[in-house]
Amino acid sequence: MSEHLLFTLLDIAGTFVFALSGAVAAKQRNLDLFGIVTIAFTVACGGGLIRDLCIGVTPPASLSSWPYLMVSAIAALVVIGAYRLVVRLKQPVLFFDALGLGLFAAAGAHKALLHVHSAEVAILLGMITGVGGGVMRDVLLNRVPLILQKEIYASAALLGATFEVVGELQNWSTQWVPWVAIGLCYGLRYLALQYHWNLPTFATAGDDVTPPSE
Amino acid sequence: MSEHLLFTLLDIAGTFVFALSGAVAAKQRNLDLFGIVTIAFTVACGGGLIRDLCIGVTPPASLSSWPYLMVSAIAALVVIGAYRLVVRLKQPVLFFDALGLGLFAAAGAHKALLHVHSAEVAILLGMITGVGGGVMRDVLLNRVPLILQKEIYASAALLGATFEVVGELQNWSTQWVPWVAIGLCYGLRYLALQYHWNLPTFATAGDDVTPPSE
Amino acid sequence: MSEHLLFTLLDIAGTFVFALSGAVAAKQRNLDLFGIVTIAFTVACGGGLIRDLCIGVTPPASLSSWPYLMVSAIAALVVIGAYRLVVRLKQPVLFFDALGLGLFAAAGAHKALLHVHSAEVAILLGMITGVGGGVMRDVLLNRVPLILQKEIYASAALLGATFEVVGELQNWSTQWVPWVAIGLCYGLRYLALQYHWNLPTFATAGDDVTPPSE
Numbered sequence: 001m002s003e004h005l006l007f008t009l010l011d012i013a014g015t016f017v018f019a020l021s022g023a024v025a026a027k028q029r030n031l032d033l034f035g036i037v038t039i040a041f042t043v044a045c046g047g048g049l050i051r052d053l054c055i056g057v058t059p060p061a062s063l064s065s066w067p068y069l070m071v072s073a074i075a076a077l078v079v080i081g082a083y084r085l086v087v088r089l090k091q092p093v094l095f096f097d098a099l100g101l102g103l104f105a106a107a108g109a110h111k112a113l114l115h116v117h118s119a120e121v122a123i124l125l126g127m128i129t130g131v132g133g134g135v136m137r138d139v140l141l142n143r144v145p146l147i148l149q150k151e152i153y154a155s156a157a158l159l160g161a162t163f164e165v166v167g168e169l170q171n172w173s174t175q176w177v178p179w180v181a182i183g184l185c186y187g188l189r190y191l192a193l194q195y196h197w198n199l200p201t202f203a204t205a206g207d208d209v210t211p212p213s214e
Numbered sequence: 215m216s217e218h219l220l221f222t223l224l225d226i227a228g229t230f231v232f233a234l235s236g237a238v239a240a241k242q243r244n245l246d247l248f249g250i251v252t253i254a255f256t257v258a259c260g261g262g263l264i265r266d267l268c269i270g271v272t273p274p275a276s277l278s279s280w281p282y283l284m285v286s287a288i289a290a291l292v293v294i295g296a297y298r299l300v301v302r303l304k305q306p307v308l309f310f311d312a313l314g315l316g317l318f319a320a321a322g323a324h325k326a327l328l329h330v331h332s333a334e335v336a337i338l339l340g341m342i343t344g345v346g347g348g349v350m351r352d353v354l355l356n357r358v359p360l361i362l363q364k365e366i367y368a369s370a371a372l373l374g375a376t377f378e379v380v381g382e383l384q385n386w387s388t389q390w391v392p393w394v395a396i397g398l399c400y401g402l403r404y405l406a407l408q409y410h411w412n413l414p415t416f417a418t419a420g421d422d423v424t425p426p427s428e
Numbered sequence: 429m430s431e432h433l434l435f436t437l438l439d440i441a442g443t444f445v446f447a448l449s450g451a452v453a454a455k456q457r458n459l460d461l462f463g464i465v466t467i468a469f470t471v472a473c474g475g476g477l478i479r480d481l482c483i484g485v486t487p488p489a490s491l492s493s494w495p496y497l498m499v500s501a502i503a504a505l506v507v508i509g510a511y512r513l514v515v516r517l518k519q520p521v522l523f524f525d526a527l528g529l530g531l532f533a534a535a536g537a538h539k540a541l542l543h544v545h546s547a548e549v550a551i552l553l554g555m556i557t558g559v560g561g562g563v564m565r566d567v568l569l570n571r572v573p574l575i576l577q578k579e580i581y582a583s584a585a586l587l588g589a590t591f592e593v594v595g596e597l598q599n600w601s602t603q604w605v606p607w608v609a610i611g612l613c614y615g616l617r618y619l620a621l622q623y624h625w626n627l628p629t630f631a632t633a634g635d636d637v638t639p640p641s642e
Contacts, residue, residue, distance in 0.1 A: 026362070032413040034369060035362030049268075054477075056486030058270030059335045066334060080416050120494055121487045135568075140349075142358045144570045148454070148463030155462060199460040202508050240576070246627040248583060249576030263482075272484030273549045280548060294630050354563075356572045 010178065011048075014103030015068055019044040019075030021097045022137055024086060027079055029141055036080065039137055041072040047132030051108050051125045055115040094193055097134070101153070102185035105130035105160035106178045110168065119165050126161025127154060130185070152192035152199060160185030224392065225262075228317030229282055233258040233289035235311045236351055238300060241293055243355055250294065253351055255286040261346030265322050265339045269329040308407055311348070315367070316399035319344035319374035320392045324382065333379050340375025341368060344399075366406035366413060374399030438606065439476075442531030443496055447472040447503030449525045450565055452514060455507055457569055464508065467565055469500040472528075475560030479536050479553045483543040522621055525562070529581070530613035533558035533588035534606045538596065547593050554589025555582060558613070580620035580627060588613030 022043030026036040045062030052060035062068045079086055108129025113122035131147055131154045138145040147153040160181045167177035191197065236257030240250040259276030266274035276282045293300055322343025327336035345361055345368045352359040361367040374395045381391035405411065450471030454464040473490030480488035490496045507514055536557025541550035559575055559582045566573040575581040588609045595605035619625065 027416055029358070030415050031358075031362045032365075032415045034413050036416075038362055038368070053267055053481055054487050054491060056270075056484075059268050059330050059332070059339075063268060063338050064330070064332055064335050069334075069338075083416070116487050116492070118487070118492055120497075121492050124491050124497075125487075139353055139567055140359060140362065142356065142570065144457070145568060148459045148466055148568065151460075154466070199462050201458050201460045202455055202464075202511070241630055243572070244629050245572075245576045246579075246629045248627050250630075252576055252582070267481055270484075273482050273544050273546070273553075277482060277552050278544075278546055278549050283548075283552075297630070353567060354573060354576065356570065 006174070006178065010103045010107045010182075012067060012071060014100045014107065015044040015071045016075055018097070018100040018104070018133055019072040020079060020086070021100065022072075022133070023076040023079035024083075025137060025141065026076075027083060033076075033080075037073055037076045039140065040076040040079075041069060042140065043133040043137045044068065044072045044075070045133065046136035047104055047129040047134075048108065050132045051112060051129045054125055054128075055112055055121075057115065095190075097153075098156075098186050098189040098193070101130045101157050101189060102160050102182035104133075105157040105185050106164045106181040109161040109164040109181075110178070113165055113168055119169060122165045123158070123161045126164060127157040130154075130157035130161070152197050153189060155199065156185045156189040156192070159188055220388070220392065224317045224321045224396075226281060226285060228314045228321065229258040229285045230289055232311070232314040232318070232347055233286040234293060234300070235314065236286075236347070237290040237293035238297075239351060239355065240290075241297060247290075247294075251287055251290045253354065254290040254293075255283060256354065257347040257351045258282065258286045258289070259347065260350035261318060261343040261348075262322065264346045265326060265343045268339055268342075269326055269335075271329065309404075311367075312370075312400050312403040312407070315344045315371050315403060316374050316396035318347075319371040319399050320378045320395040323375040323378040323395075324392070327379055327382055333383060336379045337372070337375045340378060341371045344368070344371035344375070366411050367403065369413065370399045370403040370406070373402055434602070434606065438531045438535045438610075440495060440499060442528045442535065443472040443499045444503055446525070446528035446532070446561055447500040448507060448514070449528065450500075450561070451504040451507035452511075453565060453569065454504075455511060461504075461508075465501055465504045467568065468504040468507075469497060470568065471561040471565045472496065472500045472503070473561065474564035475532060475557040475562075476536065478560045479540060479557045482553055482556075483540055483549075485543065523618075525581075526584075526614050526617040526621070529558045529585050529617060530588050530610035532561075533585040533613050534592045534609040537589040537592040537609075538606070541593055541596055547597060550593045551586070551589045554592060555585040558582075558585035558589070580625050581617065583627065584613045584617040584620070587616055 019040040023036050023040040025043075026039035031039065045060075045068055048062045049060045052058070052062070105126045109122045109126025112125035112129075113119070116122060116125075134147065134153075135145045163184050164178060164181040167181065168174075233254040237250050237254040239257075240253035245253065259274075259282050262276045263274045266272070266276070319340045323336045323340025326339035326343075327333070330336060330339075348361065348367075349359045377398050378392060378395040381395065382388075447468040451464050451468040453471075454467035459467065473488075473496050476490045477488045480486070480490070533554045537550045537554025540553035540557075541547070544550060544553075562575065562581075563573045591612050592606060592609040595609065596602075
């Protein structure tokens with residue numbers, strides 16, 4: 001399979017799983033049909049949109065290819081139509097997210113490296129491709145992004161994106177580099193969820209440790 | 215009247231009515247003078263700014279033409295100086311919004327099509343030109359964007375932008391295409407407000423159907 | 429010292445003080461290590477990122493130069509490691525902010541003018557460079573941006589950016605123009621903090637004057 005086709009497929013798969021997780025979150029907040037499709041599309045494409053703007057690709061791929069929008073809409077309809085089924089899968093949002101995260105971090109780092117030729121930018125934008133949509137979802141749903149609070153999440157995307165960029169710069173085979181990058185990201189995120197690993201926080205007496213509100 | 219002049223005038227008119235609605239919302243939240251002007255400018259120019267970044271027009275038109283900023287400032291002053299008059303007009307925010315929405319969806323779709331030559335991108339960016347400023351206003355005022363929750367709003371912008379793009383691709387006369395696009399958007403939004411039409415939501419037992427909070 | 433080096437140093441210094449203020453805010457909200465570094469980086473680089481996207485500089489400088497990220501991470505570590513010391517300095521967030529604001533408004537206006545050759549755009553983007561990171565911090569921390577509510581803050585950035593642009597267009601010496609611009613911005617902000625100067629608000633009976641919530 002050609003490298004280009006591979007990354008296109010990864011992108012579509014990541015889009016679908018991220019859109020699923022976005023639609024579940026939107027439905028749980030009782031948004032309407034348009035709101036559910038929009039949040040699904042935002043989670044799926046928000047990170048890639050930021051990446052494309054930052055590497056100067058206009059219009060951003062997520063706006064100019066029907067598949068992204070179609071896939072987001074299909075995911076939204078699946079969630080609306082088969083919600084009880086989707087929810088019966090344990091913690092579906094979290095595990096869809098973990099898979100999408102790995103797929104997007106690898107594909108995002110690859111695309112950024114292709115356009116910008118800077119390892120640092122590619123790693124950062126790979127991570128942003130992975131986490132940007134979720135951050136935009138949380139901002140739109142009016143809550144502090146979960147990833148800033150206590151989860152090992154962006155760190156997993158950072159690991160995946162870093163491996164992808166190192167692998168490409170070392171000319172390791174594209175047959176396995178992206179899969180290992182995705183696996184590293186998914187694995188770290190999965191272990192963090194399973195064993196409740198968190199990054200440290202640093203509370204001091206007098207801090208506002210209640211959930212933030214206006 | 216030349217096509218270019220027509221769309222410039224539509225843009226200015228849309229800017230003014232959106233800025234009015236933004237200034238009313240900001241004043242109701244008791245923001246200061248700078249906050250009122252900023253929210254007015256954000257509602258008026260936020261959607262166009264996102265559109266221009268996505269089609270690669272830098273600097274965005276809303277930053278590089280004095281009229282946009284002037285018109286936003288004037289609208290803010292009108293709201294501050296004649297607030298009781300503005301409010302006495304029934305539901306002014308909603309109806310200013312409906313008119314601005316149609317104006318922006320049509321003008322935004324037109325500009326995007328001119329630069330990108332993709333019907334899909336032009337329709338999406340026409341809609342985003344219409345709704346983007348309001349979404350940015352709601353994010354800055356720290357609330358879940360209204361358009362995601364229950365209103366027929368973005369759908370109206372989508373209808374207007376779609377008609378504008380179809381009309382231009384079919385080479386229908388620019389004498390009436392934008393007006394019909396604006397009328398369709400305004401009409402759908404007006405009817406939705408008048409008859410309380412909403413898009414469906416899909417509450418399930420156990421959903422969070424209370425107003426979202428952190 | 430060459431003009432270029434001068435502005436690079438101003439940028440780095442502004443990055444550090446803004447990152448300090450961001451890290452303090454993030455730590456007070458009990459975010460984790462990643463959250464603290466991210467908010468530090470966001471406050472430090474958010475305004476410049478918006479500016480670079482608006483003037484068509486891709487990838488944005490804040491993503492493509494290691495120093496910005498390093499400086500943000502160091503500031504975060506300083507805050508984590510020496511928090512009690514940082515806090516013992518009176519109102520550190522506010523005064524770090526005032527200094528960073530002046531540095532960024534001047535350097536941002538300079539860079540925008542260099543790329544876009546429009547005084548208006550340069551002034552607006554100078555101000556946005558100064559305040560954009562703080563607005564993004566407040567949006568991520570889920571609160572209405574302070575600068576929209578009652579402070580003289582953006583006005584100070586506007587003053588500094590305007591002086592910088594006027595000075596450059598008049599070909600006044602780069603030996604003192606940026607310093608005066610920074611001093612004007614810092615001075616106005618300092619006086620506003622010291623004497624509790626606010627911009628006017630315009631409450632009307634019936635307004636929502638309680639803190640905004642969903």
